[in-house]
Amino acid sequence: MPPGITIAADAPELSAANTGFMLICSALVMLMTPGLAFFYGGMVRVKSTLNMLMMSFISLGIVTVLWVLYGFSVAFGTDHGGLLGWDGDHVGLSGLGVNQLWDGYTIPVYVFAVFQLMFAVITPALISGALADRVKFTAWALFVVLWATVVYFPVAHWVWGAGGWAFELGVIDFAGGTAVHINAGAAALGVILVIGKRVGFKKDPMRPHSLPLVMLGAALLWFGWFGFNAGSWLGNDDGVGALMFLNTQVATAAAMLAWLLYEKIRHGACTTLGAASGAVAGLVAITPSGGSCSPLGAIAIGAIAGLLCAMAVGLKFRFGYDDSLDVIGVHLVGGVVGSVLVGFFATGGGQSDATGLFYGDHSLTQLWKQLAGVGAVLAYSLIASAVLALLIDKTLGMRVSEDVEVAGIDQAEHAETAYDFSGAGGGTAPRAAAPAPAADTPQAQAQAQRNKKVDA
Amino acid sequence: MKLITAVVKPHRLDEIKEALQAFGVHGLTVTEASGYGRQRGHTEVYRGAEYTVDLVPKIRIEVLVEDDDAEQLIEVVVKAARTGKIGDGKVWCVPVDTAVRVRTGERGPDAL
Numbered sequence: 193m194p195p196g197i198t199i200a201a202d203a204p205e206l207s208a209a210n211t212g213f214m215l216i217c218s219a220l221v222m223l224m225t226p227g228l229a230f231f232y233g234g235m236v237r238v239k240s241t242l243n244m245l246m247m248s249f250i251s252l253g254i255v256t257v258l259w260v261l262y263g264f265s266v267a268f269g270t271d272h273g274g275l276l277g278w279d280g281d282h283v284g285l286s287g288l289g290v291n292q293l294w295d296g297y298t299i300p301v302y303v304f305a306v307f308q309l310m311f312a313v314i315t316p317a318l319i320s321g322a323l324a325d326r327v328k329f330t331a332w333a334l335f336v337v338l339w340a341t342v343v344y345f346p347v348a349h350w351v352w353g354a355g356g357w358a359f360e361l362g363v364i365d366f367a368g369g370t371a372v373h374i375n376a377g378a379a380a381l382g383v384i385l386v387i388g389k390r391v392g393f394k395k396d397p398m399r400p401h402s403l404p405l406v407m408l409g410a411a412l413l414w415f416g417w418f419g420f421n422a423g424s425w426l427g428n429d430d431g432v433g434a435l436m437f438l439n440t441q442v443a444t445a446a447a448m449l450a451w452l453l454y455e456k457i458r459h460g461a462c463t464t465l466g467a468a469s470g471a472v473a474g475l476v477a478i479t480p481s482g483g484s485c486s487p488l489g490a491i492a493i494g495a496i497a498g499l500l501c502a503m504a505v506g507l508k509f510r511f512g513y514d515d516s517l518d519v520i521g522v523h524l525v526g527g528v529v530g531s532v533l534v535g536f537f538a539t540g541g542g543q544s545d546a547t548g549l550f551y552g553d554h555s556l557t558q559l560w561k562q563l564a565g566v567g568a569v570l571a572y573s574l575i576a577s578a579v580l581a582l583l584i585d586k587t588l589g590m591r592v593s594e595d596v597e598v599a600g601i602d603q604a605e606h607a608e609t610a611y612d613f614s615g616a617g618g619g620t621a622p623r624a625a626a627p628a629p630a631a632d633t634p635q636a637q638a639q640a641q642r643n644k645k646v647d648a
Numbered sequence: 649m650k651l652i653t654a655v656v657k658p659h660r661l662d663e664i665k666e667a668l669q670a671f672g673v674h675g676l677t678v679t680e681a682s683g684y685g686r687q688r689g690h691t692e693v694y695r696g697a698e699y700t701v702d703l704v705p706k707i708r709i710e711v712l713v714e715d716d717d718a719e720q721l722i723e724v725v726v727k728a729a730r731t732g733k734i735g736d737g738k739v740w741c742v743p744v745d746t747a748v749r750v751r752t753g754e755r756g757p758d759a760l
Binding site for chain 2: 397399400455458459463469505506509
């Protein structure tokens with residue numbers, strides 16, 4: 193961080209309340225990544241459950257280390273041209289003092305860094321839902337490294353870093369509608385355009401193997417999202433964080449109801465998957481917008497997002513792209529809806545005095561800013577992600593072989609099976625009647641070797 | 649001896665078990681199975697995609713009986729399994745050469 197020149201009397205002091213709150217919020221956001229793993233993991237077929245869980249979980253490992261090494265510096269270091277940050281003090285988080293505050297706030301830099309880290313972790317994980325069943329785990333791990341470096345860290349700088357172009361333009365993105373959800377959704381589209389469909393797409397029914405797991409994941413996401421959203425105000429010295437918290441609940445509720453209503457009319461049933469998906473669509477849409485809209489506005493934003501996402505998840509079948517678990521249909525569409533609706537529903541009484549079309553002087557100014565942010569992040573992420581996927585595909589290869597995919601990726605890539613409910617085998621009780629083998633003959637030793645099932 | 653196999657709706661299991669016990673059958677084997685007959689499957693909806701699920705859950709009940717009891721037992725099973733709606737299942741009967749009680753080594757009808 194540059195040595196900020198502030199007048200002593202104005203310099204914020206460390207707030208224990210805000211710091212404690214932000215540490216808890218960071219832990220809440222951390223929980224979203226395993227939550228997402230369950231949400232996605234339940235939606236795939238039994239044979240690729242572990243792979244789906246691991247694609248999210250590995251991000252906790254990879255991105256955390258990258259963030260310390262250089263990610264925080266690129267995202268939140270001193271601005272260079274509005275596009276990238278960089279700061280020697282931030283590299284390795286080594287030049288930061290224990291008592292140093294994040295510039296202009298009442299929390300230590302360490303807290304800000306760890307809170308933002310959790311965002312950087314979950315964003316690549318979001319992409320994985322589109323790539324179910326078919327991507328080599330090493331290729332995915334490499335993709336996470338490259339994507340975080342080339343796409344997430346810079347885009348986070350654009351949107352939230354002081355000096356980032358979108359930030360300076362006045363694009364409102366409270367907690368990551370563009371930087372997280374549009375970014376991940378567009379990346380998912382870019383990658384699947386390169387790697388193609390699952391074997392049997394549109395032909396074989398690919399039923400979710402565990403809807404309770406999906407529900408559990410959605411619930412953990414919902415819970416963690418309060419930290420994600422309310423925490424993004426970085427403190428509670430005013431009521432904006434509370435407004436965001438409230439709107440998070442309100443929009444999510446409205447979106448779930450809208451999705452279920454659409455499903456009931458269109459398909460005749462209110463499904464569990466619809467409830468879980470609708471909730472996530474609402475969470476996504478309120479992420480950029482919840483600090484600027486009213487609770488009634490949150491109902492509208494949630495309902496619109498729930499309805500549009502419910503309609504959007506069918507597009508993949510019409511256009512023939514295999515967005516396996518609807519990352520585009522839910523996160524890209526939900527992120528666009530929420531970001532664009534800021535231009536209509538911003539009241540001017542929340543995080544800033546900027547107003548949308550329905551409030552204040554009824555101008556389109558904020559809407560244009562929102563569209564600029566949405567368009568730029570979408571285009572950059574789509575193109576950069578497709579290029580990265582293409583690079584990996586031409587070198588390591590992105591996809592597992594067709595045989596492996598059909599047989600189930602878990603065994604080939606992880607050497608494990610998700611569920612073993614079979615009671616057969618495994619009896620180790622010594623049987624008195626069994627003749628004691630003569631262990632000293634070569635034949636007996638060879639036989640014992642063949643019977644040995646554990647090499648440990 | 650005869651082996652009677654019934655592939656029926658899972659929720660009829662308790663009725664069938666009670667009917668068999670009342671008849672005097674001492675043991676049976678139940679396996680969870682899936683399949684379809686004339687009813688074909690059913691439709692499930694996942695995020696707007698309607699899937700035809702043609703393998704529906706069934707249970708497979710197997711009972712060994714003495715030859716003389718077979719016909720009567722088939723009637724008992726059919727009666728207990730029937731709901732009158734499509735998808736009630738099938739019951740069939742095949743001859744069995746021998747049977748052995750593992751613990752004692754008894755053979756034939758004594759093993760039942």
